[in-house]
Amino acid sequence: MKASSPIVLLTGGSSGIGAATARLLCQRGMTVYSASRSGGGEAVSSPAGRIIPVSMDVNDSAAVQAVIQRILQEQGRLDAVVCNAGNGIAGAVEDTSVEEARYQFETCFYGAVRTIDACLPVFRAQGGGRIVTVSSVAAVIPIPFQAYYSSVKAALHMLTRAISLEVKPFGIQCCCVLPGDTKTGFTKARKFAQASQDPASPYYKTMTESVGKMEKDEQNGMAPEVIGKAICRQLGRRRMKLTVTPRLDYRAIGILARLLPERLMMWIVGLLYS
Numbered sequence: 001m002k003a004s005s006p007i008v009l010l011t012g013g014s015s016g017i018g019a020a021t022a023r024l025l026c027q028r029g030m031t032v033y034s035a036s037r038s039g040g041g042e043a044v045s046s047p048a049g050r051i052i053p054v055s056m057d058v059n060d061s062a063a064v065q066a067v068i069q070r071i072l073q074e075q076g077r078l079d080a081v082v083c084n085a086g087n088g089i090a091g092a093v094e095d096t097s098v099e100e101a102r103y104q105f106e107t108c109f110y111g112a113v114r115t116i117d118a119c120l121p122v123f124r125a126q127g128g129g130r131i132v133t134v135s136s137v138a139a140v141i142p143i144p145f146q147a148y149y150s151s152v153k154a155a156l157h158m159l160t161r162a163i164s165l166e167v168k169p170f171g172i173q174c175c176c177v178l179p180g181d182t183k184t185g186f187t188k189a190r191k192f193a194q195a196s197q198d199p200a201s202p203y204y205k206t207m208t209e210s211v212g213k214m215e216k217d218e219q220n221g222m223a224p225e226v227i228g229k230a231i232c233r234q235l236g237r238r239r240m241k242l243t244v245t246p247r248l249d250y251r252a253i254g255i256l257a258r259l260l261p262e263r264l265m266m267w268i269v270g271l272l273y274s
């Protein structure tokens with residue numbers, strides 16, 4: 001980014017990947033408006049950079065607009081947005097109601113859409129800006145019992161790639177980051193579809209074992225700083241990559257998912273998780 005002290009709006013900044021990203025961006029001299037519903041996370045004002053925690057629910061258009069107006073009033077510009085806020089819901093598709101599926105799409109997809117939509121007029125008026133979205137390797141690997149999470153992350157990945165073509169003429173760049181298992185508050189915040197918690201569900205045993213294994217993998221996963229560094233690196237580049245999968249092993253998984261015959265790939269995923 002060209003600005004001397006870039007101004008970044010980061011969603012989901014109070015915890016996990018967002019909190020680590022805010023710290024790293026701040027250390028690199030950026031001013032980070034770190035948004036979450038709670039408005040939590042550390043406030044930093046250092047000679048290098050700043051972290052300004054703000055309360056903003058990405059599902060509330062008025063709140064998103066208010067934060068962007070505040071940033072413009074205080075800073076006169078906005079250089080980048082990192083759409084990281086997210087949550088997860090687990091359970092077999094048959095055990096998940098449409099309302100519960102909508103919950104998954106509300107924050108992870110429409111929350112990002114609301115935030116991006118609100119930033120785009122600002123970026124166009126400035127003649128440039130950067131959009132980073134935080135998807136998941138679950139976007140390229142179909143995860144059983146987290147089918148809606150996989151679906152929403154695939155949708156966010158596709159949205160980022162499609163939008164990049166629309167906004168390129170305005171000098172706006174896009175990047176989608178696909179983290180693998182990362183040790184954050186995500187595991188504890190995960191919701192389960194109500195019917196999936198009924199031991200009488202035909203999926204109950206497999207779902208419980210499978211999601212239990214995934215949760216163990218998350219809690220033994222990468223430090224959130226690994227993802228934060230990848231986001232910082234992209235924001236520091238003259239030209240951002242469109243898709244970034246941090247860490248070699250997850251990058252290899254992504255490549256294999258594209259190259260392997262689908263039947264073989266599904267067999268491997270099934271062996272691991274169902």
Ligand SMILES: NC(=O)c1ccc[n+]([C@@H]2O[C@H](COP(=O)([O-])OP(=O)(O)OC[C@H]3O[C@@H](n4cnc5c(N)ncnc54)[C@H](OP(=O)(O)O)[C@@H]3O)[C@@H](O)[C@H]2O)c1
Pocket residue numbers: 011012013014015016017018035036037038039040056057058059084085086087107108111134135136137178179180181182183184185186187189218221224
């Ligand atoms: N952890 C993993 O293994 C992993 C792997 C791949 C991708 N990801 C993705 O990484 C992103 C960050 O997750 P994390 O692992 O760092 O989880 P986390 O520790 O639970 O952090 C989630 C953040 O999102 C915020 N948030 C949730 N709903 C929000 C809303 N409606 N409006 C504004 N902020 C909201 C939370 O703050 P409040 O509760 O205060 O709002 C929190 O700051 C998510 O998109 C997740 O899907 C995580």
